Amino acid sequence: MGNSFSGESSAVQSVDRALQILEILAQEGEVGVTDIAATLNIHKSTASRLLAALLSRNLVEQLSDRGKYRLGIGLVRLAGTVSSNLDSVSGSREITRALADQYGETVNIAVLNENRVLYVDQVAGSHIMTMRSWLGQIVPVHCTATGKVLVAWLPEKTRKSVLPNKFEKLASRTITSITQFEKELATVRERGYAIADEEMEDGFTAVAAPIRNSHQEVIAAIVISGPTNRMTKLGLASVGKNLAKNAQLLSGNPTSWQE
Amino acid sequence: MGNSFSGESSAVQSVDRALQILEILAQEGEVGVTDIAATLNIHKSTASRLLAALLSRNLVEQLSDRGKYRLGIGLVRLAGTVSSNLDSVSGSREITRALADQYGETVNIAVLNENRVLYVDQVAGSHIMTMRSWLGQIVPVHCTATGKVLVAWLPEKTRKSVLPNKFEKLASRTITSITQFEKELATVRERGYAIADEEMEDGFTAVAAPIRNSHQEVIAAIVISGPTNRMTKLGLASVGKNLAKNAQLLSGNPTSWQE
DNA sequence: CATAATGTTGCGTCATGGGCAACAGTTTTT
DNA sequence: AAAAACTGTTGCCCATGACGCAACATTATG
Known part of the structure; x- marks a missing residue:
């Protein structure tokens, strides 16, 4: 049946x-x-x-x-309510807008949805080039900063069930070895933020940090992304630390994303 | 039942x-x-x-x-597909991005949905201030440039059924008289584009143009919007004419928005 | 032109959707 | 603190609405 x-x-x-x-x-x-x-x-x-x-x-x-x-289009209207609800509860837009203003690059919030990354909110950066619309898009876990952040702190068993069996090589620097990916996740846990440097797409770089619930579980990720040359100029480590700090402000808010 | x-x-x-x-x-x-x-x-x-x-x-x-x-959030993912579908069929993103680049202000596409304006796609402008997210939002017909465009060419009977009984005054320059609103629509039809100058919100101005289907029916509107001082500097008439021209490029494409 | 395929709709049947009752947990009232 | 009220959930049974079948109209294909 x-x-x-x-x-x-x-x-x-x-x-x-x-x-x-x-x-x-x-x-x-x-x-x-x-x-x-x-x-x-x-x-x-x-x-x-x-x-x-x-x-x-x-x-x-x-x-x-x-x-x-x-x-x-009825779905667009309903989905618009979802984004408004997320903001009204967590106040995330204030922070994502401030970050987009500060760095000039696009800022997104994403969650894990059916073992992949789903972008649920976006504030565009001031740069015109590559003003891509991520909202509603789904991308893989293994080659994105948001994906790394969303799985890094999962229990090992859960993480193994989330990760694909084979890591598809999507860009010149995609990590395709699970051993290397686990090492990368160890670095993410140590730093408190993740970097994906030309791993999903050549010439494209992202930095992401975890948003946690009251049980300290990672429930969403906040990410800044843009062309590699511009992101590198911003200083990836510096952006990462600042992002982690801002993400922590969001983590304190109750009943934000789906727990 | x-x-x-x-x-x-x-x-x-x-x-x-x-x-x-x-x-x-x-x-x-x-x-x-x-x-x-x-x-x-x-x-x-x-x-x-x-x-x-x-x-x-x-x-x-x-x-x-x-x-x-x-x-x-499942709605966000589904709605993301709607936006992608709209772009892949009509190629609207290329035009909306070019306009956002040219003027630096936010460009949206909207349709009439249950007698109100629903924003179904958006490209943000380069300015930071008032980087508002319209996508999925619903606004009234009577005080928005998009609303005027979406109803101006409707048969009179249809238009009367779409318009609210009472025009709520939402800003200092909201048109609240139906007689005056009809005169305004006559101007829209003459010019080929609509302007809403501090009518929905003080300090906020928008210019919209019609996107038509193969039967010349208006099925969507393309709109540029931003703070009144910046929009005025761009030259509303000039923006309107350019918008109408670009909207016409979109009107030629088959099977775009819901007919 | 004939055939095949698609999408729609009237109809009758039965598998499912839905209301009832009971329950567990939480909130409100006393 | 205790009692009452309320909310959300679930097992159960049956009335009904969902569904498959057949037929049809339209379109596409050979």
């Missing part, structure tokens, strides 16, 4: 199926009724009705009459 | 209820099971189970064990 897509759930079946459809659309972009039905192993009339429910609330939209479906 | 919250739907009832819960959380922030049940006129065990389904997919999160619920 369980569906193999994105894990089984004992929740309300039709609701769970509808939410699985959203995840399929997030991964595939534009998908038809028949493909969704095949993926979820349900009848196409069931898929059509579930999509109609999502359509009526603007969570999906149809490209043309009887055409393929994609995610809809 | 229909529920009065956010209109009735003939869609899959349990899915529609779950999505209504998301909308309640978007509006109220943090809400308990009992309140949700009361709002939707369902049993609290039903509400609890629907929330459990949303929880299992990270679309909501619970503040503490047995505590209130709020929207979850």
